Amino acid sequence: MLNFYVRILGSSSALPTSQRMPTSQVVFYNNTPYLIDCAEGTQAQLRRFNVPMLKINHIFISHTHGDHIYGIFGLLSSYNLMGRKSDLNIYAPTELESIYSTVLNLNNDELKYKVKFFPLNPKGKVLILQNKHLSVYSFPLIHSKPVWGFIFEEKQKDKNIIKEKIEEFNLSISDIVKIKKGEDFVKADGEIISNNLLTIEPPKPRKYVFCTDTLPVKSIKKYIENPDLLYHEATFANEHKDIAKQTMHSTAEQAADIAKLLYAKKLVIGHFSSRYKKLDGLLREAIKVFPNTVLAYDGNKISVGEDDIKDDKNDLEE
Amino acid sequence: MLNFYVRILGSSSALPTSQRMPTSQVVFYNNTPYLIDCAEGTQAQLRRFNVPMLKINHIFISHTHGDHIYGIFGLLSSYNLMGRKSDLNIYAPTELESIYSTVLNLNNDELKYKVKFFPLNPKGKVLILQNKHLSVYSFPLIHSKPVWGFIFEEKQKDKNIIKEKIEEFNLSISDIVKIKKGEDFVKADGEIISNNLLTIEPPKPRKYVFCTDTLPVKSIKKYIENPDLLYHEATFANEHKDIAKQTMHSTAEQAADIAKLLYAKKLVIGHFSSRYKKLDGLLREAIKVFPNTVLAYDGNKISVGEDDIKDDKNDLEE
8 A cells, every 4th residue: 555644843833842843744645745834944854854855846834823834935945955946836825925925035035946826715625636646625724814724635546456357257458447447347248247246445545634723623524524644733731721712722632522523543633832841631631532642743653544654652752 | 250152053054954953053141142143943943952042132143044044033923922021132134124024914923022123234343232241243244145244242351359458458349449440559648559469450351253154254354353262154165165155155274264364262163065964074174274173063062262161072973
């Protein structure tokens, strides 16, 4: 199966700590990296965790709070120095374009490659990128400024043909293509062989959902069901539930509620307030509601779907 | 003696490496931190190296290339979140003000404390800050955009009175104040005691000079002599002397030439191109010309004047 995992680059909320940088992460599918959010320090974290920077062709920005975007200037500039030639696609709130253009212009930093900018649409679930392997959707969340989550959904693969059947029915390449798409096979004598006798169902498409800074929004259930992995911000512990509401963030328990509601297989919580020196409390509060929860930490790798990557852990390195 | 040292926060040139961040550093005098340059990641480095962030009241920016300023947005925003109340003084090229104001405005990030902005003057050596302990001067260097170096000079201290003389001549507080300023003492019977019999010379004022991105500029000798510590950029090795000239940077050897010319006591070189995995070569080239040279690395602490801080080293951690 093609690899599909998330690499956390920053797990802190607005204020970095000595251990945690603010939000950014990379989704890898088949070794291709997709960047989500670009906090200050992202380019350094990309190097630290050996992400092939020039292979990033798509950047998704959830909202324009500084702790999610202040790494974009440096990254775009560095691509210049690194001799980037290929287009860079940015999917972001409309205002991001003027923010980075203004800074680069004021700084006379003319990019030698093309940036294609795609403003996010605040109305519902929108398909924003599609390629051979993946469909990426945006959907609105609720925070103190317009904010989006993202769904990375694997495309439905063709059925797998049972090898012995190729010889048994002397199937041609063109027969095989049709059968893999789900057609029955008609023998020369007119006998019909049902598709399910010739094929094995492909694995279920895997799905990753990223929920950035937001109040817990139950209505996203209409866009998402059964994600293999859900990232949900969990800035606060229960004891600071009021501050969470006031600043339009979520608690760890609320993140777990959402994971349960969506029938997620696994939850990773992040965007922790720097007030918490230890995160055991947040983890415990989430696990009570949704047992398969892990804490994000800078550098961890979390597989989407089957756990072929044994890199994530429930305890803290601190 | 009051402590006076430099803490390197970033020792790389424009592209960060997994070990080195771009330029910023803190000058400490009597435990008060002064920030020079503010590359992307500065606030995280300040935390990493336990610099008391809210004690920074003065920021000096050498020029507006991204690798020296892209941390300013995050730092100013974070001060908001940290509840900063005291004024922040920024000494920088004129255009910096519009760069950070534009970003913060576009991002609706209104600062709840006052930033006092002091544009640097390109004409010669200029006194830009003076307090009880220090005088700070700017002076022009030569790079692909307007660029300044900084001199941190300790103020001349009063003479130290020899304790035994207080009793011997029954000196009053007002006598002592005058004697410390250099006056002779006149006894009741009219006999004059020469000042040099009553006092010990204070230590020579210590001096730190920061030379950021620049061609080697010999004419700075008219502004600076005998610095205790000189930081000079050394982006390139001799083999890339042509690129150094073309990009208006210095080689390690040229940095050493400047240290020799200024009769510096010690040289620290930094702003290394990310092309060099090992920096032994650059160090060797500098030491040939100026033996008391050390390499900057992220986190090192280098004393200005006497070596009471044994934290700098000549070899690399890599």
